[in-house]
Amino acid sequence: MGEVSALAVIIFIVIVGLVLFVSFYTARRSRSASGYYAAGGRIHWGVNGIAFAGDYLSAASFLGICGLIAVAGYDGFLYSIGYLAGWVVALFVVAEPMRRLGRYTFTDALDAKFNKRKVKLFAAMATLIVSIFYLIPQMVGAGVLIEPLLGFPYWVGVVLVGVIVITIVATAGMTSTTYVQFIKGSLLIVFALVIVIALLVRGLSTAPDQGGKVPFYEYKTITATQTNGAITPTDPTYTVAGTHDVKVKDKVTTFVNLQHEGIATWWKATIAADAVALHETQQVVVKDDGAKYVNGAPASDDNQLRQVGNMSRIEGETDTNTGALSPFKYLAVIGSPDSTIGLWKKAAWTDGGESTSVYYESPVPGDRVTRPGLNFKVEGSWVDRVDFVSLMIALFLGTAALPHILIRYYTVPSQRAARKSTVVAIAAIGFFYVLTLFLGLGAMTNGTINVLDNNMSAPLLAKSFGTFLFAMISAIAFATVLGTVSGLIIAASGAVAHDLMDRFGGLIKTERQKVVAGRISAFVVGGIAILLGLAFQGINVSFLVGLAFAVAASANLPCIIMMLFWKRTTSWGMVASIIVGIVVSVGLIAFSPTAWELYGLNPADAPIPLKNPGIISIPLSFLAIYLVSKMTKPDMMEEHRATAPRAPATEPISGAALTE
Amino acid sequence: MLHEPAAVHGIDEAAAYKRRLGLKMLAVYSVLYVIFIIINVVWPKAMGTMVVAGLNLAIIYGFALIVIALLLALVYNWLCTRHEKTFETEGKA
Numbered sequence: 136m137g138e139v140s141a142l143a144v145i146i147f148i149v150i151v152g153l154v155l156f157v158s159f160y161t162a163r164r165s166r167s168a169s170g171y172y173a174a175g176g177r178i179h180w181g182v183n184g185i186a187f188a189g190d191y192l193s194a195a196s197f198l199g200i201c202g203l204i205a206v207a208g209y210d211g212f213l214y215s216i217g218y219l220a221g222w223v224v225a226l227f228v229v230a231e232p233m234r235r236l237g238r239y240t241f242t243d244a245l246d247a248k249f250n251k252r253k254v255k256l257f258a259a260m261a262t263l264i265v266s267i268f269y270l271i272p273q274m275v276g277a278g279v280l281i282e283p284l285l286g287f288p289y290w291v292g293v294v295l296v297g298v299i300v301i302t303i304v305a306t307a308g309m310t311s312t313t314y315v316q317f318i319k320g321s322l323l324i325v326f327a328l329v330i331v332i333a334l335l336v337r338g339l340s341t342a343p344d345q346g347g348k349v350p351f352y353e354y355k356t357i358t359a360t361q362t363n364g365a366i367t368p369t370d371p372t373y374t375v376a377g378t379h380d381v382k383v384k385d386k387v388t389t390f391v392n393l394q395h396e397g398i399a400t401w402w403k404a405t406i407a408a409d410a411v412a413l414h415e416t417q418q419v420v421v422k423d424d425g426a427k428y429v430n431g432a433p434a435s436d437d438n439q440l441r442q443v444g445n446m447s448r449i450e451g452e453t454d455t456n457t458g459a460l461s462p463f464k465y466l467a468v469i470g471s472p473d474s475t476i477g478l479w480k481k482a483a484w485t486d487g488g489e490s491t492s493v494y495y496e497s498p499v500p501g502d503r504v505t506r507p508g509l510n511f512k513v514e515g516s517w518v519d520r521v522d523f524v525s526l527m528i529a530l531f532l533g534t535a536a537l538p539h540i541l542i543r544y545y546t547v548p549s550q551r552a553a554r555k556s557t558v559v560a561i562a563a564i565g566f567f568y569v570l571t572l573f574l575g576l577g578a579m580t581n582g583t584i585n586v587l588d589n590n591m592s593a594p595l596l597a598k599s600f601g602t603f604l605f606a607m608i609s610a611i612a613f614a615t616v617l618g619t620v621s622g623l624i625i626a627a628s629g630a631v632a633h634d635l636m637d638r639f640g641g642l643i644k645t646e647r648q649k650v651v652a653g654r655i656s657a658f659v660v661g662g663i664a665i666l667l668g669l670a671f672q673g674i675n676v677s678f679l680v681g682l683a684f685a686v687a688a689s690a691n692l693p694c695i696i697m698m699l700f701w702k703r704t705t706s707w708g709m710v711a712s713i714i715v716g717i718v719v720s721v722g723l724i725a726f727s728p729t730a731w732e733l734y735g736l737n738p739a740d741a742p743i744p745l746k747n748p749g750i751i752s753i754p755l756s757f758l759a760i761y762l763v764s765k766m767t768k769p770d771m772m773e774e775h776r777a778t779a780p781r782a783p784a785t786e787p788i789s790g791a792a793l794t795e
Numbered sequence: 796m797l798h799e800p801a802a803v804h805g806i807d808e809a810a811a812y813k814r815r816l817g818l819k820m821l822a823v824y825s826v827l828y829v830i831f832i833i834i835n836v837v838w839p840k841a842m843g844t845m846v847v848a849g850l851n852l853a854i855i856y857g858f859a860l861i862v863i864a865l866l867l868a869l870v871y872n873w874l875c876t877r878h879e880k881t882f883e884t885e886g887k888a
Contacts, residue, residue: 209842209853209854209857212857213835213857215857215861216831216857216860216861219860219861219864220824220828220860220864222864222868223820223821223824223864223867223868224821226817226868226871227817227818227820227821227824227871228817228818228821231807231810231813235807463848463849463850464848464849466849466850466854467848467849467850468849470849470850470851470854471849502843502851503843505843505851505853505854506839506840506842506843506851506852506853507835507839507842507853508839513835513836513839514839514840520836523832523835523836524832524836527828527832531828550807551875551876551879554871554872554875555872557868558865558868558869558871558872561864561865561868562865562868565861565862565864565865568861569858569861572854572857
């Protein structure tokens with residue numbers, strides 16, 4: 136992965152250059168506040184629909200989901216299903232009211248029926264917090280991509296994205312972001328389809344060699360005997376230098392350190408009655424002096440961990456190649472109970488000053504990979520199951536509450552255009568998510584998983600088809616990050632400049648000041664995004680996005696739903712709901728097993744057993760808005776109360792015509 | 796500067812119809828989604844049941860949720876547009 140292709144660099148520069156060209160070209164349209172924050176409300180619904188897809192198919196969708204499918208099979212695809220399902224809520228409940236009630240920001244819509252400063256303040260805070268939560272995985276994705284693409288370290292990718300995005304946003308605001316997302320969304324879907332077609336033409340092999348580019352590496356298994364607990368390999372050229380037992384829950388896995396031709400490596404032992412089998416693994420050992428060894432030899436550009444992932448049995452055959460397969464046959468062959476797939480696990484320990492990480496193969500039947508359970512413990516304890524339900528609820532309800540998605544409803548001229556653009560988004564996003572299953576399973580079976588970082592599975596799969604596809608996919612993925620981060624920074628800068636400085640604080644006197652304030656805010660939020668990207672290196676980006684969805688669904692969605700469908704909702708109820716949603720969801724995350732792991736503590740000791748807070752925080756947020764609204768005086772403006780649900784069929788709309 | 800309501804309002808006479816229709820369609824999709832989650836957590840092994848052409852329930856149901864979302868979206872848009880045009884025609888008459 137250390138080598139850098141000139142073609143990759145050229146394609147990267149071309150795509151980033153195209154993005155910047157679009158920004159400067161559209162800059163003249165962003166001199167007014169409407170132009171800067173909402174692209175003047177003049178974007179065609181078709182363009183906006185694909186731009187929605189561009190916004191939504193972020194680093195998490197592309198890198199995180201494919202990576203998770205590559206290492207955990209169907210469980211990664213559950214994210215695809217949940218993310219897409221969220222668009223149903225957006226279309227049926229949120230799209231047209233958002234377009235009707237808002238002008239530049241999500242806060243506009245929430246506050247439209249109240250016109251209260253406290254609603255502006257707390258809704259803007261919610262926008263900022265959700266945007267920042269969502270920014271983290273995007274920046275992590277940028278850092279992950281830059282190393283194999285350009286050979287730069289992780290931090291360079293993060294800083295580069297921050298600088299480019301600040302340039303895009305500060306230059307041309309929502310207009311450039313929209314066209315960047317349109318271009319990027321289109322390219323992403325087209326090239327994902329190209330890779331899937333190439334994958335189907337290649338078919339499946341028990342010895343995948345990446346089209347002849349990387350020889351298939353067959354991991355050895357040697358036999359051994361066990362006497363009084365001592366393991367002795369039957370091949371005398373191997374000698375045992377030590378053993379280590381790793382206990383995960385109730386299961387103990389034994390690793391044996393073998394010396395062979397002067398090199399010491401760790402092997403995984405399978406012990407059954409008298410027979411012992413020792414399986415070759417991969418490992419990284421860091422000595423107490425900091426020296427790093429990979430698979431027994433000093434780490435170098437030529438000695439890195441091998442990419443992994445293959446099928447050792449295809450429908451009962453151990454040495455076969457299927458040739459080209461149809462899409463359904465491809466899934467059926469991988470999911471056959473007579474197929475076996477090698478998934479990779481990690482064991483790690485520290486002994487004195489020496490730390491060891493061992494990556495070992497764990498064969499799994501095909502039908503286990505194509506159903507849930509490898510990542511989400513749906514067959515585990517009730518806590519595990521509740522955690523899974525919590526995630527699926529957050530994904531379903533989170534989409535319609537993401538500020539950077541909601542502001543895209545203001546870029547089209549009418550409610551009908553908002554609705555149509557959502558339908559286009561569902562078609563584009565749904566199609567892409569179907570492709571993610573093939574991309575992920577393709578990476579799993581083509582030896583293109585980096586055991587250190589599964590986020591790179593899709594680009595590495597593309598690389599197995601040639602440098603051009605790799606360069607295109609990586610550059611598009613990088614542009615994906617640029618586009619999504621741009622949208623998030625627009626949403627966040629709108630919250631600061633429009634919601635807080637102007638509508639809450641009354642500090643802004645002219646349209647020009649509002650645009651300048653938005654651009655300055657973009658610099659600040661961009662800087663924060665860079666710092667967060669550096670802090671969260673190595674976390675699966677799809678998981679991080681799941682958390683952002685939970686916070687959005689908890690803080691924003693109850694307010695949107697209740698404001699639209701319960702005329703007794705009060706401004707104090709809205710404020711209470713936002714506070715409860717944010718505090719409970721962020722609080723639960725802060726005390727979750729995931730956070731404990733980040734803090735360097737034992738996840739099992741975390742006070743909150745749930746990793747996903749939505750199942751608690753969303754109902755509590757609804758309860759808060761209901762109870763506080765009941766306890767406070769109605770303050771929804773009269774014209775809105777008169778047109779609340781079940782009222783006569785008249786509803787206020789924005790000044791723009793209903794038709795586009 | 797702008798302590799007035801954020802948007803300028805007009806009248807959308809099809810709003811109530813679209814709201815009712817949206818809620819009904821959301822209810823239909825939500826039921827399908829909830830059943831999917833319930834099967835996953837209550838009978839997880841059932842998701843491995845082969846349904847057709849070597850594909851199991853998990854894959855068939857997952858794809859179905861994506862396809863049905865698109866179909867419902869198209870139907871919703873068609874019905875809403877038709878209803879809006881009815882009002883536009885009446886307005887012109």
